[in-house]
Amino acid sequence: MSADAVLDRVLAIVASVAGPERTPETAGPDTLLGDDGYWLDSVDVLEVILACEQEFGAVFATDGALTPETVATPRRLADLIRSKTGA
Amino acid sequence: MTGGPARPEIYSRRAWLATRALDVLPWPWGERALSALFVAAALARPTRLRRALAWAGQQSGGAKGRWRLALSCSAEHGRSVARQALVGIRTPEDLRRLVAVEGAEHLEGRTGGAILLGFHTGPLGVPVALRAAGVHLTWMGGPRDAARWSAEAWRAQREIDASLEMARGAALSQPAESRGALLYQARRFLLDGGVVYVAAGGWGREAFVVQLPGGAARVRSGWFILRRGCGVPVLPVLARLSGQTLVITIHPPLPPPVPDAAADLEACRARIAPLLEDYLRRFPQQCFALMRRASLGRR
Numbered sequence: 094m095s096a097d098a099v100l101d102r103v104l105a106i107v108a109s110v111a112g113p114e115r116t117p118e119t120a121g122p123d124t125l126l127g128d129d130g131y132w133l134d135s136v137d138v139l140e141v142i143l144a145c146e147q148e149f150g151a152v153f154a155t156d157g158a159l160t161p162e163t164v165a166t167p168r169r170l171a172d173l174i175r176s177k178t179g180a
Numbered sequence: 181m182t183g184g185p186a187r188p189e190i191y192s193r194r195a196w197l198a199t200r201a202l203d204v205l206p207w208p209w210g211e212r213a214l215s216a217l218f219v220a221a222a223l224a225r226p227t228r229l230r231r232a233l234a235w236a237g238q239q240s241g242g243a244k245g246r247w248r249l250a251l252s253c254s255a256e257h258g259r260s261v262a263r264q265a266l267v268g269i270r271t272p273e274d275l276r277r278l279v280a281v282e283g284a285e286h287l288e289g290r291t292g293g294a295i296l297l298g299f300h301t302g303p304l305g306v307p308v309a310l311r312a313a314g315v316h317l318t319w320m321g322g323p324r325d326a327a328r329w330s331a332e333a334w335r336a337q338r339e340i341d342a343s344l345e346m347a348r349g350a351a352l353s354q355p356a357e358s359r360g361a362l363l364y365q366a367r368r369f370l371l372d373g374g375v376v377y378v379a380a381g382g383w384g385r386e387a388f389v390v391q392l393p394g395g396a397a398r399v400r401s402g403w404f405i406l407r408r409g410c411g412v413p414v415l416p417v418l419a420r421l422s423g424q425t426l427v428i429t430i431h432p433p434l435p436p437p438v439p440d441a442a443a444d445l446e447a448c449r450a451r452i453a454p455l456l457e458d459y460l461r462r463f464p465q466q467c468f469a470l471m472r473r474a475s476l477g478r479r
Contacts, residue, residue, distance in 0.1 A: 127356035136384040136405050138360020139367070143409070154368060161358035 099149070100171040106144045107167050110137050122168035130166075138164060145170065151177040191261075199265040203328070207268030208424060211259050214267065218258030219251050228472075235474035238394035239464045249464055250471070256303075256421060257468035263426065264305030266328040272337050275312040280422075283430035284315065286415055293370035293412040296377040296430065297403050301459060302466040306419045307377040309426050311337055317375040320366050320383065320402075359383065363402060370410040377417070378403040380452075387445060390453045392460050395474045399452065404445060408437055414448070416455055420463045431455060 100122055108116050111131040117124060124130040126138055133141065142164065146152060151174050153159040163173045187196040198217060202210035222229055232250035237243045262268075269275050287294060296317060298306055307319040308329075328334060363383065366376050383402025390397040407414050413433035420427050435447045460467055 125357075126360075133356055133360070134385055135356045135359030135363055136401055138356050139363040139405065142360065142364045143367075153364065159361050159364060161355060161361055164357050164361050 099174055100168060102148060103145060103167045103171045103174065106148065107131060107133075107141055107170075110140050110144070122171070123166050125166055126164065126170075141170070145174055149174050149178055153177065191265075195261060199262060199267050202262070203265075203267050205268055207274065210267035211262040214262040215255045215258035218254045218261070222251065222254035231474050232471055235394040235471045236464075240393075240461060241464075252465040253468045253471050256465050257472075259421060260303040260305070260468070263303065263421070264308075266305075266308075269328070271333045272312045275309060276314075278425055279309045279313040280425050280427045281310065281313045281315065281430065282427065283415075283432070286430050286432055287315070287375065290413065291373075293373050293410060294375045294433075295370065295403055295407060295412055295414045296375060296417045297414050297434075298377060298379050298417045299397065299456065300379060300381045300469045301397060301418065301456060302463065302469070303419045303421050303426055306417060306426075306428055308337065309419075310377070310417075310428055313428070315375070317377045318366070318369055319377045320362065320379070363406065367406055367409055370406060370412050376406070378406070388449045390449070390456050392456060392470065395470050397456050397470065399449075404448065407434075408441065408444065411437060416452060418455065418459050420459075420466045 104120075104122065107126065108120065108131075111133060115132045117130065120131065126133045126141065131137075142153065142159070153173070158173060158177070163169050187193065191199070198214055199210075202213050204210075205213070222232055229250070232254065233246050236246035236249035236253065239246075239249060241249055263278075266275065269278070296307075296310070296315075307317060310317055311319075329338065366378070369376055380399045380403060381397070382400065384400045384405060387399050387401040387404055390399065403414060406412075413436075415433050416431040418429050418431070434451050438444045438447065460470070
């Protein structure tokens, strides 16, 4: 799977969780998941992470890789997924 | 107490300085002094006093006992802040002697993880006290609330949840990304068989409100999402100060999850609401958190 394909799927997951009302018109890979971006709350962020786990077969576990920084934007989350799956 | 740890955001500057200064006294003098200071502060601040009296007047004692209840509630608040800040409590063993746990048998015999669901109704510092009493749990909490926490004597207590390091920066003011990542970690802990202490009012969006005399207890959805995602039992936890002892009651688990989320939430609400109502009826003087949030406009 190409890097772009992973990112596109992450973007689709985030948009699905946020819904059209919260997805900004200018949303992109570097849009923040939380305030001033998609406005996801903590439960929404958990939902995104779990959906990515299911979509990509990546288990983030508790090894310290999953940090506020690595889930800050779709691009960073896609980078994390690629580092876990080798995609 | 050595060093100068940063002030946790839950404390006002004055309260933090008071806990630090009073810590030099042998237990329980610091607790008693802080208790008196909170009563004095309640009397000295008209808005706070009016709120306390308005709330107390709506409890079972009515208007007649409202002064006594408002002041005893303020006193308990001060004592509880001191206990949470471990004022005069030098070691985990000292704390253990001040804790009694009821209902620990509900945690025994389980084959997987479990959620201990705490409430912002009574005394503070319950997860640390539970740990000191031997309940092995991971706390989904904010920054540690005691300066003493960084001392060597508490190292073993600290290391229990070292792997939930992000918890230290995941207070309510932190971004959703931080708190979402922490919820994920808590989920992994639960799936691995761990016991996680979660504050009902601290995580996720509002799930339901329990209307109580003088105010309401707001219950958020973080614990509920974890329960449904992990299929683990949820055990409500309520605490009270009885004399010098912090009595922590672990209640029987909430009903097992059902497929329909709305019905599941309602089943949980139906179990939690009477617990909180009963707690407020029996221990109103412990409910300083409810008193502080009371609205002046509601009589």
